[in-house]
Amino acid sequence: xxxxxxPDIHITVSEGASLELRCNYSYGATPYLFWYVQSPGQGxxxxxxxxxxxxLVQGIKGFEAEFKRSQSxxxxxxxxxxxxxAAEYFCAVGAAYGGATNKLIFGTGTLLAVQP
Amino acid sequence: DGGITQSPKYLFRKEGQNVTLSCxxxxxxxxxYWYRQDPGQGLRLIYYSQIVNDFQKGDIAEGYSVSREKKxxxxxxxxxxxxxxxxxxxxxxxxxxxxANVLTFGAGSRLTVL
Numbered sequence: 569x570x571x572x573x574x575p576d577i578h579i580t581v582s583e584g585a586s587l588e589l590r591c592n593y594s595y596g597a598t599p600y601l602f603w604y605v606q607s608p609g610q611g612x613x614x615x616x617x618x619x620x621x622x623x624l625v626q627g628i629k630g631f632e633a634e635f636k637r638s639q640s641x642x643x644x645x646x647x648x649x650x651x652x653x654a655a656e657y658f659c660a661v662g663a664a665y666g667g668a669t670n671k672l673i674f675g676t677g678t679l680l681a682v683q684p
Numbered sequence: 685d686g687g688i689t690q691s692p693k694y695l696f697r698k699e700g701q702n703v704t705l706s707c708x709x710x711x712x713x714x715x716x717y718w719y720r721q722d723p724g725q726g727l728r729l730i731y732y733s734q735i736v737n738d739f740q741k742g743d744i745a746e747g748y749s750v751s752r753e754k755k756x757x758x759x760x761x762x763x764x765x766x767x768x769x770x771x772x773x774x775x776x777x778x779x780x781x782x783x784a785n786v787l788t789f790g791a792g793s794r795l796t797v798l
Contacts, residue, residue, distance in 0.1 A: 611789035674727040
């Protein structure tokens with residue numbers, strides 16, 4: 569069965585510092601991969617996605633993520649964090665083959681706090 | 685602008701009552717989804733629909749029901765059989781159920797059982 573693990577429940581970084589949020593998935597083939605961001609009491613906004621091709625994908629707000637098949641990972645990075653990046657971040661996986669590919673499985677989320 | 689509208693934003697319910705959450709989309713998407721969000725548990729799939737008049741159970745369908753009579757609408761009913769209904773509910777849609785598509789989410793509905 570598919571699963572997604574976000575090992576960091578809560579991360580605090582200083583404004584201007586770099587950021588890396590970890591995501592590991594379990595899936596028997598190449599998955600579709602997503603990162604979403606959620607502000608308190610709001611819905612989820614797509615940051616970036618990987619379907620195929622270049623394993624380094626660029627997203628909105630200066631975020632990027634790298635798909636590493638050998639490590640089953642899709643870590644999210646940003647070189648310089650802004651105070652407005654404080655939010656909860658969710659990694660999600662969808663099956664690229666064999667059925668309901670958009671029936672996504674989500675990780676438990678990482679809550680990012682930004683110190684001034 | 686196209687998007688997903690969920691209503692109400694906040695809802696309070698007494699134990700034993702059914703309540704219906706509305707989800708409307710104007711994106712012309714075929715597929716729609718309901719997720720439940722609890723602190724520390726991420727999002728869990730309740731029901732999904734690939735097309736009008738068709739829907740399937742997700743991972744936690746017990747105590748919930750849905751209908752899909754129109755392409756743009758996918759209401760969720762939280763019944764009295766749902767033992768722990770207090771949660772944040774998110775509706776989403778995608779162009780199709782299968783293929784390289786992106787889920788678009790609504791702003792959510794927070795249900796509190798008193």
